[in-house]
Amino acid sequence: MLRQLRVSADRTRKDAAEWLEIGEPTLSKIELGRQAIKGPHVRLLCQLYDVDAGTLDNLLRLAKEAGQRGWWTAYRDTVPDWFRYFVGLEGDAADLWNYESEFVPGLLQTSAYVEAIGRGARPDISDADVARSVELRRERQSRIDGETPPRLHFYLNEAVLRRRVGSADVMREQLEHLYASSELEHITLRVVPFSAGAHPAMSGSFVLMRFPDEDSPAFAYLENERGAIYQEDPGDIARYSLMVEQLGGMALDAEESRAMLKRLSEQ
Incomplete structure (x- = not known):
């Protein structure tokens, strides 16, 4: 406000x-x-x-x-504080640009894919924790799927599509979901193919977020296993904005990306 x-x-x-x-x-x-x-x-x-x-x-x-809890704090036993804060910002964004090198972006993950990631990363994870992780993903997805959702621009390393997470059926369902999501008006999904060679985002995944009534992104978000960094310096924002522009010149276009998703889902 x-x-x-x-x-x-x-x-x-x-x-x-x-x-x-x-x-x-x-x-x-x-x-x-x-x-x-x-x-x-x-x-x-x-x-x-x-x-x-x-x-x-x-x-x-x-x-x-302002100190009272937001909806995401109900998941405080499932995810860390630093990530719950990011989820709170996510629903307020007007535009979100996301490059992912390893995982399908959380906003596009199926329930089975979420479970497979959780069990792969933590073999000792409890069924209750898995269920909470799935519930959180659904909550996040519902909050960017309203009447005026943010514009979502995804760039996925080809490895994200080729790495089988879970069973063949789990991965097929996930690829089909990506295909369906890419046809939504507010979602752009483009694949950075292996054939593109070296590219500017090889240092890792990132998110740029722009809010309503702002001309440029507010920050670049970088995540690791121990926490997250919000880079708000204008120079850093300009650097990541340029990376997005460069990825746009190297990635497959939307139709070519859908064709790859369809082909891989059928294999």
């Missing part, structure tokens, strides 16, 4: 940061919900944005309630 009010007031992040006497990165974290904001700062921003008293009261109430 603060981000929307700033844009409506024709104010830049720099304007707001200078008004609060804080750095732009801090303001960015506040607008992304990654850092709490105190009541006095809410009042100051509302003064800058010329906000009416009713909206101010609502924002002050929300600021007090």
Whole structure:
């Protein structure tokens, strides 16, 4: 809401940061919900944005309630805090660009594929934990499948499609689901083939996320087994944006990618 009010007031992040006497990165974290904001700062921003008293009261109430749990915290025993936070941002995005080198992206995984990943990574995982992981994937998917879903741009390493996860039936179902998903209006799925050779994303998977009323992505998200990094420096965002552009020049187009999915699902 603060981000929307700033844009409506024709104010830049720099304007707001200078008004609060804080750095732009801090303001960015506040607008992304990654850092709490105190009541006095809410009042100051509302003064800058010329906000009416009713909206101010609502924002002050929300600021007090900001520490309450979101829907994803119900999965705190299943996934770590750093990932639950990412899931919270995911549903607010306008555009999401995702390059994956190893896995089918979580938003496109079938239940059987989720289970196969879990059991492959942790042979001792309990049935209850597997069920919770599947439930979380379904919840994530439902939250980006509404009337106005974000635009999802997926680039998949060919290895993602060729590595058999689970049984042949599990993988066939997953490939068929990718094919069906690629036909949805808000989803673009393109394969980076082995024949493309060396490419700029060989260092690993990443996600770029842009929010409504913003001209450029807010951050690049990089994940590892121990946590995640949000790269918000303009130089880093420009670098990953260029990587997406370069992948677009090397990947199969949407029709060619669908043809590969169909061919592999039939093998």
